[in-house]
Each structure stands twice: as C-alpha cells, then as structure tokens.
Amino acid sequence: xxxxxxxxxxxxxxxxVTHKKVATAKGVNFFDTxxxxxxxxPKGRVTSYGAIAESSGxxxxxxxxxxxxxxxxxxxxxxxxxRVVNRNGLLTGKHHFPTPTAMEELLxxxxxxxxxxxxxxxxxxxxxxxxxGTGSRKK
DNA sequence: AGCCTGACTTTGT
DNA sequence: GACAAAGCCAGGC
Numbered sequence: 001x002x003x004x005x006x007x008x009x010x011x012x013x014x015x016x017v018t019h020k021k022v023a024t025a026k027g028v029n030f031f032d033t034x035x036x037x038x039x040x041x042p043k044g045r046v047t048s049y050g051a052i053a054e055s056s057g058x059x060x061x062x063x064x065x066x067x068x069x070x071x072x073x074x075x076x077x078x079x080x081x082x083r084v085v086n087r088n089g090l091l092t093g094k095h096h097f098p099t100p101t102a103m104e105e106l107l108x109x110x111x112x113x114x115x116x117x118x119x120x121x122x123x124x125x126x127x128x129x130x131x132x133g134t135g136s137r138k139k
Numbered sequence: 140a141g142c143c144t145g146a147c148t149t150t151g152t
Numbered sequence: 153g154a155c156a157a158a159g160c161c162a163g164g165c
Binding site for chain 1: 145146147148149
Binding site for chain 1: 159160161162163
C-alpha cells in the first residue's frame, strides 16, 4: 500500500522555477514534487529524504531528493531544507548550507534540539508526509 | 554521447 | 554490529 501518492491535501502546483528549465524532460519535475512536499513540513518538525522520496513516487530516489534540495536554494518559495535530514536524523546536508551551522541554527530556532549534528528526539519530531496525522514512522 | 558523482536507503554477508 | 554492494534519477564534464 504505497502505490498511491495519497495527497490528502490538494495543494496548488508549485510555480516552479521560471528562469530555468529545471531538469526532467519527462514533464513531471521531480524537483518540483520534492519542493512541494518539503514545504509541507510543519515547523519544528523534521523528515527524511526517503520519506519525501516515497511520497514523491519512489523511495529509491532518495538521492534525488537531496539533489533537488541542492537546487532548492534557487527555488521559490525557498524550501526548508534544514527540516530535511537523513534517516539517522543526522544533518548530513548541513555542509551544503551557506554556513555549516545554518542548518542546526535554523532547527533550533524552530524548537528542534540538535546535538552533535543530529536531531534530538528525531523519532518524535519525525514527520511523515504520508502520515502527518500520526507522525509515526512506517517502520 | 558516455562516465562519474551525489544532501539516501535497504538488504546481504 | 560493521562493511559492502545495489538501486534510483539527474547534472556536470
């Protein structure tokens, strides 16, 4: 039971990038999908690339999510990439931020405690785009 | 046009 | 429990 995208909330399609043709020649922008989901992440909550990837269509493409985030810096509206961490709750992408501390700083501002580059209580703060109500992990 | 890398994840040994 | 390999898609060279 993981075939349908299950978009409980029919959110408007992202305006996507204008000045650039943003990848994907297939019609559906993987990036756009990722941005859409990433923007849905509630404040003070975090999610994993795999969760986004799964909601995007395939969790196998978790890497692409990270790649998309890389482009997210130029995406509008800005994507809260700081709320996206790896499955370990580790801020793997912090090095890609303008500053190596920007990510954890942002998380702390939202009430997320970060210890040793990893989210404290990640399991509790984890927000699954497919199960926003329960907020629990599928696993 | 082809090869390599990349902010991940899962499974197997 | 740790290490290695495979799979996904896209971008850069």
